[in-house]
Amino acid sequence: MPRRRHAALILVGLTALASCSAGPSTRPVIAVHGDGGQTSQVVVPPGPREVPPLANYERDALPWSSCTGETRDRMGGTAPAGGQEYECARLTVRLDVPSRPGRGSLTTALLRVGTGGSPLVVVGDAEGEPGTLKAARLAATLPAELLSTYTLIGVDRRGTGRSDGVQCVPDSSREAIVEADPGEPGSEDLQDALTRASQECVIDLENRLPAVDSWRAAADLEQLREVLGVPHLNAIGVGEGSGVLTLYASRYPDRIGRMVFDGAPDPTLDAQGVAEARAVAAGEAFAAFGRDCAVRGCPLGGDAEERFTALLEELRDEPLRGADVDLTPGTATVAVLAGLADRSRWPALADALVAAEGGDGSALSAFVEPLLLDQDDSPPWLDAGIITSCNDTTTRIPPERVNSVAEDWRGKHPLFGAHFARKLLTCGPFPVPQEVDVPKPAGAPPVLVLTTAADPVTPAAGAERAAQSLPAGVVVGWQGSGHGALGQSACATAAAQAFLVDARVPNSGTVCPP
Structure with a gap:
């Protein structure tokens, strides 16, 4: 069968809004694109909403199996607080390539750790440690109360880690x-x-190439929420993974749960x-x-x-x-x-x-x-x-x-x-994707955005602008350095725990010492 070139699909437009947490939405009814290219209407109450209550998930809805030994090997022997065990599973999601909207499939790798009844999904950077490992490492640093309230579920977003990961660059x-x-x-x-690299990836991946993007990664999270059987998606976005959760909030505004962005990409600046x-x-x-x-x-x-x-x-x-x-x-x-x-x-x-x-x-x-x-x-x-x-x-x-x-x-x-x-x-030789009209986030519960003063991946000023683009973004800034504050700053971690566990929303602009 001859190999064919396919144009890449999708612009992730993390569009900045004019107002911050207090302003009511002017678009309470927004269009949501379905997996098969269909459009449906979701009515969302204008303005900020309350933090959603927690709900337990169906623990046997996925074929989980123990992966403690191999995970500790992947982490270099690090064990989470309290000696929790790791379990892994795979979820089949829709590939949804442009030439076959809503069709095809790939598998997504998952890892869970913790004893809580509510799921807390962890999404990481595309060019970084896979979400399964990131969740395991977070479990080694997060407070015990958080791990007894939630079960962390790390996701290797499409194309990364063990989720039918792509490997096409010579x-x-x-x-x-x-x-x-x-x-x-x-x-x-x-x-x-x-x-x-572009030539080989176009040839090797064929129609899978344009499906490896953040828009479809957000849809994968919605399928995961459905399988877990919870009404809202609670999640931690690490760096650029917060952009996937922003897209999720745009596509599924009535399903936003308690979300923490640990660093976030700037939605206002161009590539340069x-x-x-x-x-x-x-x-x-x-x-x-x-x-x-x-x-x-x-x-x-x-x-x-x-x-x-x-x-x-x-x-x-x-x-x-x-x-x-x-x-x-x-x-x-x-x-x-x-x-x-x-x-x-x-x-x-x-x-x-x-x-x-x-x-x-x-x-x-x-x-x-x-x-x-x-x-x-x-x-x-x-x-x-x-x-x-x-x-x-x-x-x-x-x-x-x-x-x-x-x-x-x-x-x-x-x-x-x-x-x-x-x-x-980098992107010069790669196919130019089609532009998709990303809905602006309408009414939403508060989203906690953690910033780090000297973050070389998602700079603090950009993360603050990402918070301003949300209907109810709340900023807690750590005056430290590195990519991400969770597990590094006791102050920022405590704010995240209070928000995730007790629904206590901190004052936006709270500053944590280095």
Whole structure:
């Protein structure tokens, strides 16, 4: 059977609204697109609604089985508080590709942990740790009361982890994308690698390619809610996973439960604006990392930025060859960004930088291995991240403009500006999706949005604007660093617990100390 190219589908428009939590909706009746392209009307009361009550779910509705041993192996041996066990299951959802609306299927991987009667779904970033593992890690840090009220259910969103994960980018292209030197004035090699990636993904995935997006990931969550047999979806969105929950709120406004966004993508900036905001936030996170190093007396001492810059120059002259990954200026930059995002790994990141200075790049390269290599039956994270992001936007920026922006940002944001500018090339060779009219969220219960002051993935200012775009967004800001506040800030975690367990809504604008 000949392979055919298919255009990618869907723009995820997280449209900003003019009002915040107090303003009534001017559109109490909105259109909701069904799985088969049908449109139905949902009547939603205008203005903010009360926090929905909790409901128990049907614990035997899915074929759960123990996966405690393998999950602890995937986590590196970390066990959740209280010694809870892990169980895993698979859910069949509609593929819903443009050429066959409402038809086809794929399977979604799930993991549950906790003893509570109410489900709390965890959705993560597309180019990050799969939701099943994220839920398991959260269970190791969240308060016991929360885990006795809820059962966490981690979801490997479509295309990621063990949910029929996509793996279509050639190994050589994947390596070239990560190893590309942001200090180079041109981008021909990176463009070539991205073009090869697009060609292979269009051929290998065929009609599945345009179905890997956030719009359909939101529909998967609705199918999960139906299977669990609860009237509302309670959920935690981590970073870009909050964008999936925003789409869910737009599509299914009468089914919104208690939701916490731990970081959220900015719905107001274009792709270039988002990239620059991330470059600035990453610089702030690195500065915080350097201060932390100085306070702890870590091997980098008090001049982390100077030593990192010097390391990049050394790698530019002579990369460190590795068994699976070569440490180049590009690899080192991506590795540091991955380490900055995970606050708990800052000591390991400092040690890895010092080791690289001494000629051993293995520890620093380990930070990027999940992006490039199969791990624990999960495909490389890079593939799903690229495909999802390129199916979620119609923006395609010409290489000559990207090169100009990169040159400008090298001066304005010397540590990470050029890296984030060159990421704007990623979607250029991929099919442009059709634009879908995303309904604006109408009346809704409060949604708690946690922000982190120096978040290199979802910067705080953008997350605040995401909260403002919701009918009843409530912001609690942690003055810390890294990607996400849950489990890192005791103050932010306590606010989330009070909201999720007791329906206590904090004052918007509450600030948590670093």
